[in-house]
Amino acid sequence: MSTLLQKLTLDDWNEQYATLHQQGMKEPFYGGPLCRHVLDGDTRLEKLEFDPSPAALRLWNLLLTEEQRLHTARRQGRHIVGTMKDLGTIPVLAHAFPNILPFYPDGAWWTPCIMEMNDALLHVADRLGIDETFCPVRAMLAAFVTQKHFPIPDLLICSAGAVCDDFSAIVQRLHDMGHPVHWWDIPHRREPAPNEVSVQLPGGCIAPQTQITFVASELKRVADALSELAGTPLDLNQLTATIQRINKVRKRLLSLREKVFLASHSPLPALELHIAEMLSIHFCSDLTETEAVLDDLLAEVDRRINTQQGFTSTDAIRVFWVNPVADLRLMNRLENLGGRLCGTDFMFTHAIDPIPESPPPLEALAQSALADPMVGPTQDRARRILRDARTFAAEALVICRIPGASHCATEGPQLADTIRAELGIPCIEIEVPPIEDALDGSIRTKLEALLETARSNRRDR
Amino acid sequence: MAKKTVTLPIGWRGQPVASALQQKEQEPINIKGHNLTKNVYYASSFVPPEWIAAHGFRPYRILPDGHAASTEAIRVPEREGLCPYAADIAAQAGHKNQIMVFANTCDQMRRAPESVIQDPSRTFFMHIPATWNNPEAETYYQSELTRLGGYLEAMGGSAPSKENMLSIMQRYEAGRQELLASRKSCCARAHIARTSHFYQTGTCPPLHNALRSAPTSTPLMLLGSHLRQADLAIFDQIENAGAHVAIDATDGGEREWPRALQPQNMQTDPLHELAQAYFLTIPAVFRRPNDALYQWLQQAVETHSHLRGIIFVTQPWCDLWKAELPRLQSAISLPILHVPLGGGAHESRATRIEAFLEMIA
Ligand code: SF4
Numbered sequence A: 001m002s003t004l005l006q007k008l009t010l011d012d013w014n015e016q017y018a019t020l021h022q023q024g025m026k027e028p029f030y031g032g033p034l035c036r037h038v039l040d041g042d043t044r045l046e047k048l049e050f051d052p053s054p055a056a057l058r059l060w061n062l063l064l065t066e067e068q069r070l071h072t073a074r075r076q077g078r079h080i081v082g083t084m085k086d087l088g089t090i091p092v093l094a095h096a097f098p099n100i101l102p103f104y105p106d107g108a109w110w111t112p113c114i115m116e117m118n119d120a121l122l123h124v125a126d127r128l129g130i131d132e133t134f135c136p137v138r139a140m141l142a143a144f145v146t147q148k149h150f151p152i153p154d155l156l157i158c159s160a161g162a163v164c165d166d167f168s169a170i171v172q173r174l175h176d177m178g179h180p181v182h183w184w185d186i187p188h189r190r191e192p193a194p195n196e197v198s199v200q201l202p203g204g205c206i207a208p209q210t211q212i213t214f215v216a217s218e219l220k221r222v223a224d225a226l227s228e229l230a231g232t233p234l235d236l237n238q239l240t241a242t243i244q245r246i247n248k249v250r251k252r253l254l255s256l257r258e259k260v261f262l263a264s265h266s267p268l269p270a271l272e273l274h275i276a277e278m279l280s281i282h283f284c285s286d287l288t289e290t291e292a293v294l295d296d297l298l299a300e301v302d303r304r305i306n307t308q309q310g311f312t313s314t315d316a317i318r319v320f321w322v323n324p325v326a327d328l329r330l331m332n333r334l335e336n337l338g339g340r341l342c343g344t345d346f347m348f349t350h351a352i353d354p355i356p357e358s359p360p361p362l363e364a365l366a367q368s369a370l371a372d373p374m375v376g377p378t379q380d381r382a383r384r385i386l387r388d389a390r391t392f393a394a395e396a397l398v399i400c401r402i403p404g405a406s407h408c409a410t411e412g413p414q415l416a417d418t419i420r421a422e423l424g425i426p427c428i429e430i431e432v433p434p435i436e437d438a439l440d441g442s443i444r445t446k447l448e449a450l451l452e453t454a455r456s457n458r459r460d461r
Numbered sequence B: 001m002a003k004k005t006v007t008l009p010i011g012w013r014g015q016p017v018a019s020a021l022q023q024k025e026q027e028p029i030n031i032k033g034h035n036l037t038k039n040v041y042y043a044s045s046f047v048p049p050e051w052i053a054a055h056g057f058r059p060y061r062i063l064p065d066g067h068a069a070s071t072e073a074i075r076v077p078e079r080e081g082l083c084p085y086a087a088d089i090a091a092q093a094g095h096k097n098q099i100m101v102f103a104n105t106c107d108q109m110r111r112a113p114e115s116v117i118q119d120p121s122r123t124f125f126m127h128i129p130a131t132w133n134n135p136e137a138e139t140y141y142q143s144e145l146t147r148l149g150g151y152l153e154a155m156g157g158s159a160p161s162k163e164n165m166l167s168i169m170q171r172y173e174a175g176r177q178e179l180l181a182s183r184k185s186c187c188a189r190a191h192i193a194r195t196s197h198f199y200q201t202g203t204c205p206p207l208h209n210a211l212r213s214a215p216t217s218t219p220l221m222l223l224g225s226h227l228r229q230a231d232l233a234i235f236d237q238i239e240n241a242g243a244h245v246a247i248d249a250t251d252g253g254e255r256e257w258p259r260a261l262q263p264q265n266m267q268t269d270p271l272h273e274l275a276q277a278y279f280l281t282i283p284a285v286f287r288r289p290n291d292a293l294y295q296w297l298q299q300a301v302e303t304h305s306h307l308r309g310i311i312f313v314t315q316p317w318c319d320l321w322k323a324e325l326p327r328l329q330s331a332i333s334l335p336i337l338h339v340p341l342g343g344g345a346h347e348s349r350a351t352r353i354e355a356f357l358e359m360i361a
């Protein structure tokens, strides 16, 4: 018989924490009760519902202690590198230098949500002329100004070219405000011409070799900048070893996703799955701990599958989710309304697909970078979503529209039309602000309508 | 009494530029005895018309609406977040049987055409690297020109001979020089119309007497996003308020012209010279970093010491320009008025321009 697991509120977690401790729970160096993060200002946690396992506790603690880790690394003399926009490629390169620690300042995207605007980052961005017509990543610009979050990196590396206008414009401002940026160009991935030498990229798209060669040359420039900072040349053997190690992390994540999406009851809540996926981008500045966290989560998920435990009932509607949610609470809400995650494209599928291991390492990284769903045509992205939605038997699709984002002006209808035409499942687009409380009713109504339509489709079949 | 028909000169105040130009769309360009009759449409300053013409096509730079909007082209559905300029340009790809070259110089331009393309084989996407202070990006731009050339040949064009290429480059260079030389002798509206005419027909129209008088009102710079046909009314509004646009530094304006082509370099390697003149010198806002834009602005302000202010225009949702406003305000010594384009705020815009002029008087 199956067991429906209950999620915990933050208060519940305090009791759970005490119980687990009495039972001898061992925690890593960044461990501790979740409620302490509220004292640091992460007040949104009080509105969330959590997985009750020690594995999930470790995941949250890894995520929410990243800034402390970065400050510690700086004190220990490591070089802090802010990698920006590419979501997944440059950190691989940076991890090949032992004295460099990369992180994504882009993560400030979620700060207005996690801190419920308490730190006024969006107001600071407003004052800098970056208002709500830009996506929530404008919080990053403000975080550089207030300097109350991550340490200011020793070097910023940002991709340009086939990227969103929001990010490109904001980072140009950063550059002008005295934070020099090393830019590298990623071209819009195009279809190869007939007879043009081309390569299949991770994830299945095809790109012309000329584009891969160009991106590899851009990555070489990045490697040179990192070498200069590190004081050592790039060791290609070390980079190869790093790629192999990171591929093991990516394979863990792929396995986790597959298990969660295919299980009859969701063995990991949508919220924790979303957070776990984010680890693949830069490992929350701790590759070793990311490996351990994913191992714990996989073990917990295996245990739950074997004992038929899960957070959703067997009749929950299987939802494919496109784009990250500015307000993480929506992940809880999906499940509370009778849905569950069965497929995701949080804009960084290329950071989950393993990097090819046979080409020379910079070329392999170039292939991985070009596989980014956001640098190619929307139809390529739609094809990947379609393939995954079929694999995971999705019954509905949610496209999360990001306020102000340049890509959201056109991508939503294209993705929805393709999926609707091919799979015949209901699709909606919802705009989610960093704090969705004010729109609570309308978002809820849209989600309810989507789930109801999917349910009635299910009855008709 | 029969009504007398009056033909206004191109660029006459209030006359829609595109309607004045539309009839030219079908006229062949004659280069060295070759009639170029088949249009290749483009919109970006980084697509050299010389290169299109050298392949036997008639380069036609789009000044959107009044043109694309009046046809049965498929349009990108209007949605919050969509740049209207990008949507108008994309509509061109919604025409059947037209060859269109897009350059993805911003995310909106990269994505807007996706949903309307009728025939992908007739649409060419050119990647313009945003980085530019390295040889890899230069080489990539030139390789994109070569790829464009191959595409045009596959679409029925001819491979350019060096002689043909030189003559076309000289012709466009001479046209640009002529436009620059006559710049001060005509009103801004006429200048933009003559420039559009040049980029659509390959020839400079004669400077009509009616447009010759040199403006004596307050000189301003117009800076910012791409302009649509409908936006050109701002030139009239500025003139009605007692000023004139002495420098059109909007995207597509004279700021985005290539540097003068060098005869010696043209002789040695015309394609390389074309690539260098366009890629290395246009101080575009999307460049990363875009310091060259500010160098150009500083220089323009110094060279044109009579300038009294800047009207800064942004299309709705144009992040690249909007984000620059605070930086412009601190980097440029002239007063700046931000005028958002689009919407129906025609009258309030005129009032704001008048107030700005009073302030800087
Ligand atoms: S959410 Fe979209 S617009 Fe915002 S930074 Fe990410 S890719 Fe750019």
Ligand code: SF4
Pocket (backbone or CB within 6 Å): B083, B084, B085, B086, B106, B107, B108, B109, B225, B226, B251, B315, B317, B318, B319, B320, B321
């Ligand atoms: S006006 Fe701005 S957003 Fe629109 S196409 Fe031009 S640069 Fe892009």
